[in-house]
Every structure is written in structure tokens, then in C-alpha cells.
Amino acid sequence: MINTNQYLKKIGEVAKKVSRLMAMASTQQKNDALSHLIQLLNSKTKIILKANEKDVKEAKKNKLDRAFIDRLIISSKTIDLMIKGIQNIIYLRDPIGEIMHLHMRPSGIQVGQMRVSIGVIGMIYESRPNITIDAASLSIKSGNAIILRGGSESIHSNIALSSLIHEALKKANLSTQAVQVIDLTDRSIVKGMIGLNDYIDVIIPRGGKSLTKMISDEATVPVIKHLDGNCHVFVDSDADLSKALKIIENSKTQRLGTCNTTESLLISKDIARDYLPKIVKMLNQHKVEVRGCKESLKLVKGIKAANEDDFYTEYLDAIISCKIVNDMDDAIHHINKYSSHHTDAIVTENHQHAMRFLKEVDSSSVMVNASTRLADGFEYGLGAEIGISTNKLHARGPVGLEGLTSLKYVVLGNGHIRK
Amino acid sequence: MINTNQYLKKIGEVAKKVSRLMAMASTQQKNDALSHLIQLLNSKTKIILKANEKDVKEAKKNKLDRAFIDRLIISSKTIDLMIKGIQNIIYLRDPIGEIMHLHMRPSGIQVGQMRVSIGVIGMIYESRPNITIDAASLSIKSGNAIILRGGSESIHSNIALSSLIHEALKKANLSTQAVQVIDLTDRSIVKGMIGLNDYIDVIIPRGGKSLTKMISDEATVPVIKHLDGNCHVFVDSDADLSKALKIIENSKTQRLGTCNTTESLLISKDIARDYLPKIVKMLNQHKVEVRGCKESLKLVKGIKAANEDDFYTEYLDAIISCKIVNDMDDAIHHINKYSSHHTDAIVTENHQHAMRFLKEVDSSSVMVNASTRLADGFEYGLGAEIGISTNKLHARGPVGLEGLTSLKYVVLGNGHIRK
Numbered sequence: 012m013i014n015t016n017q018y019l020k021k022i023g024e025v026a027k028k029v030s031r032l033m034a035m036a037s038t039q040q041k042n043d044a045l046s047h048l049i050q051l052l053n054s055k056t057k058i059i060l061k062a063n064e065k066d067v068k069e070a071k072k073n074k075l076d077r078a079f080i081d082r083l084i085i086s087s088k089t090i091d092l093m094i095k096g097i098q099n100i101i102y103l104r105d106p107i108g109e110i111m112h113l114h115m116r117p118s119g120i121q122v123g124q125m126r127v128s129i130g131v132i133g134m135i136y137e138s139r140p141n142i143t144i145d146a147a148s149l150s151i152k153s154g155n156a157i158i159l160r161g162g163s164e165s166i167h168s169n170i171a172l173s174s175l176i177h178e179a180l181k182k183a184n185l186s187t188q189a190v191q192v193i194d195l196t197d198r199s200i201v202k203g204m205i206g207l208n209d210y211i212d213v214i215i216p217r218g219g220k221s222l223t224k225m226i227s228d229e230a231t232v233p234v235i236k237h238l239d240g241n242c243h244v245f246v247d248s249d250a251d252l253s254k255a256l257k258i259i260e261n262s263k264t265q266r267l268g269t270c271n272t273t274e275s276l277l278i279s280k281d282i283a284r285d286y287l288p289k290i291v292k293m294l295n296q297h298k299v300e301v302r303g304c305k306e307s308l309k310l311v312k313g314i315k316a317a318n319e320d321d322f323y324t325e326y327l328d329a330i331i332s333c334k335i336v337n338d339m340d341d342a343i344h345h346i347n348k349y350s351s352h353h354t355d356a357i358v359t360e361n362h363q364h365a366m367r368f369l370k371e372v373d374s375s376s377v378m379v380n381a382s383t384r385l386a387d388g389f390e391y392g393l394g395a396e397i398g399i400s401t402n403k404l405h406a407r408g409p410v411g412l413e414g415l416t417s418l419k420y421v422v423l424g425n426g427h428i429r430k
Numbered sequence: 431m432i433n434t435n436q437y438l439k440k441i442g443e444v445a446k447k448v449s450r451l452m453a454m455a456s457t458q459q460k461n462d463a464l465s466h467l468i469q470l471l472n473s474k475t476k477i478i479l480k481a482n483e484k485d486v487k488e489a490k491k492n493k494l495d496r497a498f499i500d501r502l503i504i505s506s507k508t509i510d511l512m513i514k515g516i517q518n519i520i521y522l523r524d525p526i527g528e529i530m531h532l533h534m535r536p537s538g539i540q541v542g543q544m545r546v547s548i549g550v551i552g553m554i555y556e557s558r559p560n561i562t563i564d565a566a567s568l569s570i571k572s573g574n575a576i577i578l579r580g581g582s583e584s585i586h587s588n589i590a591l592s593s594l595i596h597e598a599l600k601k602a603n604l605s606t607q608a609v610q611v612i613d614l615t616d617r618s619i620v621k622g623m624i625g626l627n628d629y630i631d632v633i634i635p636r637g638g639k640s641l642t643k644m645i646s647d648e649a650t651v652p653v654i655k656h657l658d659g660n661c662h663v664f665v666d667s668d669a670d671l672s673k674a675l676k677i678i679e680n681s682k683t684q685r686l687g688t689c690n691t692t693e694s695l696l697i698s699k700d701i702a703r704d705y706l707p708k709i710v711k712m713l714n715q716h717k718v719e720v721r722g723c724k725e726s727l728k729l730v731k732g733i734k735a736a737n738e739d740d741f742y743t744e745y746l747d748a749i750i751s752c753k754i755v756n757d758m759d760d761a762i763h764h765i766n767k768y769s770s771h772h773t774d775a776i777v778t779e780n781h782q783h784a785m786r787f788l789k790e791v792d793s794s795s796v797m798v799n800a801s802t803r804l805a806d807g808f809e810y811g812l813g814a815e816i817g818i819s820t821n822k823l824h825a826r827g828p829v830g831l832e833g834l835t836s837l838k839y840v841v842l843g844n845g846h847i848r849k
Contacts, residue, residue, distance in 0.1 A: 392535055404836070422775075
């Protein structure tokens with residue numbers, strides 16, 4: 012029987028050692044590894060699809076739910092998206108070694124900050140095997156070592172993908188151990204990883220709220236995470252109705268199950284009488300159930316009564332909560348109280364309102380006249396995304412390459428001492 | 431009897447509420463509060479000195495050690511330094527609200543990042559009452575609320591200082607509760623604070639290693655900290671001896687008890703025969719005991735034998751460890767193994783060596799031809815320093831105003847949706 016702690020300690024030791032080498036890897040080597048990975052994904056598509064079929068078959072046999080299986084499936088389109096993702100990462104400027112703000116101090120020294128890799132990343136995720144490729148690619152480019160612990164349901168897919176990653180690393184003369192995939196499906200692995208302070212610098216969980224919450228509550232290693240996405244669209248009294256309709260439609264209905272999907276609609280009382288019926292009609296056409304406050308029930312038919320809990324809820328379903336607010340201040344107050352601080356948007360033509368909303372709403376992404384669905388690493392130009400963070404320390408919002416780096420101070424002197 | 435948890439919860443709730451107001455405070459208001467604080471420190475110096483005398487008297491009565499009492503004493507010079515510190519903070523640009531990197535995306539949205547305050551800071555420190563003023567001033571300027579828990583030995587000084595801070599806040603029409611001083615000296619307060627996740631966003635400990643270690647091990651609130659400062663100076667084979675002597679002298683002897691004091695000397699074997707005797711002579715003149723590796727004992731008299739533990743030790747005393755290394759690689763390897771990742775310096779005239787040292791040494795400050803004593807917020811131009819961090823996430827190195835802020839994404843659209 013394998014001892015989980017010994018197993019993890021060994022993996023951690025290897026990762027830490029290899030992370031030093033990865034931190035020194037040249038931009039060319041890192042990009043080479045990624046280019047090789049693209050070639051391998053192209054030439055060995057069949058192997059991946061075959062391994063994935065095993066997982067999907069197993070999942071169906073175990074009667075896992077439809078949405079879960081959807082996330083598990085790798086199609087040739089999924090592989091194309093993986094390749095596109097890697098290509099984006101190759102195009103990104105190498106963040107490592109960049110020196111910023113190097114400036115002279117009155118003492119004569121020059122002080123600046125150098126961007127460096129973090130060290131060892133621990134990634135814990137559930138059913139999406141594309142995370143294996145995304146996370147490994149970002150980790151390679153940012154000069155880190157990574158330990159991947161995917162869901163047991165996607166183990167065959169992950170092992171097949173990791174064998175391509177290892178082949179690509181080898182071809183670029185980088186250590187294959189820069190990306191380690193944990194192939195033990197034992198649940199105790201997760202608990203072990205989040206306490207591996209001596210070896211893992213940061214844990215990134217991707218998956219359901221219960222997994223993330225457990226990790227967040229129990230981890231002694233720092234965690235980059237978000238728990239849920241209770242996102243809001245606020246339609247201000249100075250909103251353009253056509254924009255509001257478009258934005259609410261996209262924010263709520265483009266995809267129901269993502270963290271940047273809008274779950275709550277706020278509407279200024281000055282315009283509710285005119286706007287709300289049109290908005291509810293549009294939502295009903297999309298078969299979205301609206302659960303509204305008392306005032307909203309008076310204005311429109313086809314709204315169910317919302318209770319206090321609704322305003323805290325991330326439905327991930329064809330349901331939206333709705334509240335009529337007095338004004339901007341009321342809206343900001345409501346959002347700062349009920350939001351999960353993920354992504355919140357205002358629809359307004361009023362400049363002062365837009366600026367105040369941006370400043371005062373305390374969320375990782377704050378938007379003016381844009382769909383909350385745009386809160387995404389690709390949309391923000393990060394090239395790729397390893398997760399979204401609602402932390403206030405370190406990375407906040409979509410986390411790309413830079414979120415996987417750290418800064419250190421560099422000081423250049425010529426015999427300078429402290430007076 | 432007061433219940434610690436209830437007491438802290440109340441303080442936390444107030445801090446959280448006030449932090450929202452502080453986040454919105456204008457630059458003028460924040461600077462006004464700081465200007466008033468300077469005036470009050472000038473006009474009420476006597477009150478401060480008198481309160482401090484009480485603490486010092488008590489400390490002497492309790493036979494606390496000399497160094498401890500030294501740190502506790504407020505002289506009129508200490509007050510001048512506090513005032514100078516506040517003045518620096520007034521001069522600093524307000525970090526809050528700054529929007530960076532706002533750029534167009536192909537989708538038509540503009541994406542940038544806005545610097546915002548963190549929220550609530552918990553500061554836990556020991557005997558230096560000047561931290562009360564430094565931390566409060568930085569917290570005010572960065573738009574945060576702060577909870578200060580100083581050592582019980584400096585309670586009278588801290589209460590006197592905080593009454594001036596409250597008066598200054600009031601004069602600037604800011605809530606006096608933006609700076610709360612915990613006047614309960616109960617030890618359980620510290621344990622309570624570091625678990626107050628719902629109210630405190632970050633804990634900053636300043637004090638001895640045992641306090642910091644306990645906080646670091648047990649806190650569930652994120653901690654910005656360093657444990658110790660086992661700093662190195664490496665004298666490369668291409669070093670200029672006169673610079674090396676000056677830098678080692680300053681790094682080791684300018685002050686013995688600070689975290690950026692050098693505790694270990696590495697010297698390349700190619701120059702050890704010529705350089706080491708001169709360096710040891712200089713150190714001996716300063717009454718610094720040198721504990722060296724076997725090879726160094728062969729080269730110079732007056733060196734004691736070092737054991738393995740010595741190379742891990744932050745002496746905070748007139749002792750330095752010394753090791754002769756084969757070359758650059760050996761030095762970098764030694765530092766990355768034994769250093770506390772605080773501050774490490776190379777003395778060299780060789781450009782490639784300098785650049786490699788900067789890149790490969792994994793410490794919060796890495797220096798070329800400069801004294802490790804220069805690792806300091808004031809010296810780096812941060813205006814002030816709330817602490818030094820050896821964390822890899824969030825702030826690393828001296829932490830000034832920026833370390834007390836967070837970033838959020840801002841997105842400007844005009845009806846943009848996700849395709």
C-alpha cells in the first residue's frame with residue numbers, strides 16, 4: 012500500500028527541485044516545448060480521443076449527470092481549442108526576468124523589481140481535461156513546476172494528455188517532471204496537497220463550490236480561488252434600453268452554468284415601470300424564470316416572489332433574481348452586500364454614475380455597458396486563464412501568466428552602503 | 431468579564447464598515463488627516479513622552495531586557511522621525527483609483543486595472559510604539575481601516591498616540607474608527623485576530639520570530655510577513671576588495687539587530703587567500719566573531735569553526751558565519767539553500783556574474799555591490815514601510831503603500847456582449 016504523505020512528499024521534492032531549473036529555462040526552450048505540444052496534439056489526436064472515450068464510457072456507466080459528462084468529453088473541436096490556447100501562450104511575451112521601475116535613489120543605488128516565477132503550483136480540478144493542457148502550458152511559460160490533480164473520472168484523458176506534455180518537454184530539453192500528473196485517485200491526495208507548505212507555493216482549485224470551499228477552509232498553502240459567481244447587472248435610470256436588453260440577454264442566457272453568468276438583475280425604480288416588462292419578456296422568451304422583489308411583482312406578471320436567499324444565490328440555471336432599487340447608491344450597496352465579488356456591471360449613459368460604479372463596487376471585475384460574460388482571461392487579453400480569483404491579495408480577477416509570477420527587488424550599487 | 435470573541439467581532443464589524451468609507455475618502459481628506467497628525471505630534475509631544483515614561487518605568491520595574499527597553503523609548507528624536515515619516519507619506523501619490531493598462535481589445539471593450547484599497551488590516555506588533563504612527567499613516571493614505579494590537583508593554587504610549595490619530599482623523603472629517611487600537615492586553619486577542627477571516631483581510635505581524643512563526647502557522651487570515659533575515663554577502667572572484675570591505679563592514683556592523691543585517695559571508699576560493707585575512711581583520715576590529723568553514727580555518731587565524739547550524743542562523747549579534755565557495759554557482763546554490771530569502775548581495779565587477787546573481791538568487795531583495803542594510807522601504811523610495819515580506823504571493827520585499835492595495839479589473843463597453 013502506498014503511503015499518501017510519502018508519495019506526495021516525493022512529488023513535492025521533485026517539483027521544488029525542477030522548479031529551479033524551470034525558473035532558468037530560456038524563452039526559446041519554453042516556447043519550443045509548447046510548439047512541440049501543438050504538433051503532438053495534432054499528430055496524436057486519436058490517442059487522446061480513445062483515452063477520453065474510456066473515461067466517458069465509465070462516466071456513463073456510473074450514471075454521472077449530463078452536464079458533468081459534457082465537461083468531460085474531448086472532441087476534435089476541444090483539441091482545436093487547446094491548440095489555439097497554447098498558440099496564444101506562445102505569442103505572449105515571456106514575463107520572467109522583466110525588470111520594472113528601475114530608478115535612481117538619492118543614495119546612488121538603482122532600485123527596481125524583477126518578475127520571477129513562483130515555484131511550484133498545485134492545481135486541483137474536477138472533470139474538464141482541457142485544464143490539464145491549459146494549466147501545464149501556462150506553468151511552462153511562466154517558468155514554474157506544476158502538480159496536476161484532476162478528477163478521478165478523467166484519469167485516462169489526463170494521463171494521455173500528460174504523456175504528450177512530457178514528450179514535448181523532453182523535445183525542448185526541459186525536465187519532464189516540470190509537469191507532474193497525480194495518477195492516484197485517492198481522495199486523501201487533495202487533503203495532502205493543500206497542506207504541503209514546504210513544497211507547494213500556491214494551490215489553484217477549479218471545480219464545484221464544495222471542493223473549493225473545503226480547500227479554501229483547510230489549506231495552509233495559499234490558495235488562488237473564487238467560491239461562486241453571483242454576478243449582477245444594474246440597469247441605471249440613465250440606461251439605454253436596447254443596450255440593457257442585449258447585455259442582460261447575453262449575461263444571463265449565453266451560457267447558464269459559468270461563473271461569470273449573471274444571476275441577479277437590479278433596476279432603478281425611475282425606469283422600472285417602462286423597462287422591466289420588456290426585460291422580463293425577453294428573459295421569459297429564453298425560458299428564464301424571474302424571481303423578483305415585492306415592487307417588481309406589482310409591475311409585471313410572470314415574476315415569482317424572491318426571498319432573501321435568492322439574492323445570495325448563484326443559480327447556474329435558467330433562473331434570475333430581480334430587485335428594484337431606489338438609485339445608484341442603493342444598487343452599489345446591494346451589490347457590495349449580496350454579490351460574491353466576482354463580476355458586476357452597470358448599464359448607463361451617465362458618466363458620473365459609470366465612474367462611481369467602477370470605483371465603489373468591490374468586485375474582481377467591474378463593468379460599464381458590457382456583458383458579465385466578458386470576464387474572462389481570453390477576453391481580457393491574458394492569452395489564457397488558469398482560473399478566476401476573488402482574493403484581494405495577489406491575483407484578482409482572471410488569472411493568467413502574470414498571476415503565476417512573483418516580483419523581487421533588485422538593487423544595483425557601486426559599493427554603496429547605508430548612511 | 432469581556433468575551434474576547436465578541437469584543438473582536440465588534441471591532442471587526444466596525445472596521446469593515448468604516449473601511450468602505452475610507453476607500454471613498456478623497457486624497458485631500460487623507461492628506462489633511464496626516465497633516466493634522468503632524469501638528470498634533472508637535473504640539474502634544476509632552477503628553478506622548480509622559481505616557482511613554484509610564485511604559486518605560488513599568489518595563490524597568492519588570493526587568494525587561496535592555497534592547498527591549500531601547501525599542502520602547504520614545505524620545506523627541508523618535509517623534510521627529512515619526513513626523514518625517516508622515517511627511518513622506520503625504521508626499522506620496524495617492525495609489526487609490528489609479529487605472530493602469532487600460533487598452534482596447536479586439537472585441538471592442540476596453541480593459542484595465544484599478545488600484546483599490548484592501549479593506550481591513552490587522553497589525554500585530556511588540557514593543558516599538560512608532561509602528562502605531564507608521565502603520566496608521568500608511569493605512570489612512572491607502573484608504574484602509576486598521577486594527578492595531580501593540581505589545582502590552584507599550585500600551586500607554588499606544589493609547590496616547592492613538593488619541594492624536596483620532597483627533598487628526600476627526601479634524602479631516604474622517605471616521606476615528608478608521609484606526610482602532612486594541613487596549614486589551616490579553617494574549618488571546620492575537621489568536622482571535624488571526625482567525626477573524628470575515629472581517630480582517632490581511633494580518634501583518636512585526637516582532638520576534640516566535641510571534642511571527644506562531645501567527646504564520648496558525649492564521650487563517652492571509653499574512654504578510656518575514657520570519658528572519660539570514661542575509662548573505664558573496665564576494666565574487668572578480669570583486670573589488672575595497673568595495674567588498676566597505677559593504678561587508680556596513681552590512682554586518684552598522685546595526686547588529688536588524689533583519690537586513692548580514693549574517694553570513696561567502697567568498698570565492700580564487701581570492702580567499704588574499705581577501706579573507708583582510709576581511710576577518712576588519713570584522714575583528716569591530717569585535718565581530720567569525721565562524722568559518724574548514725577551508726577558512728586553514729587560511730586565517732582568529733576564526734572559530736562553524737557547524738552546519740551556523741549557516742542557517744540569524745545571529746542578531748556580533749557574530750558572522752563564513753564559507754569559502756568554489757565559484758558563483760556554488761555561492762548561488764548555498765544561498766538558495768541556507769538563506770531566509772530576505773536579502774542577499776554579490777560584490778563583483780563581472781557583469782555576467784552580477785546579472786546571473788540577480789536572476790538566480792531567490793530572495794525578496796537581491797543586490798549587486800550594495801550593503802544588505804539598504805533593503806528598506808525608505809531606501810527603496812516607498813516613502814515608508816509597514817514591514818518586509820518574504821512571501822512569494824502579493825507583496826515581496828519592503829512593503830509600502832502599494833502592498834496595502836489590491837487591483838480590480840475595469841471593463842468599459844458600449845453595449846458589448848460575448849460572442
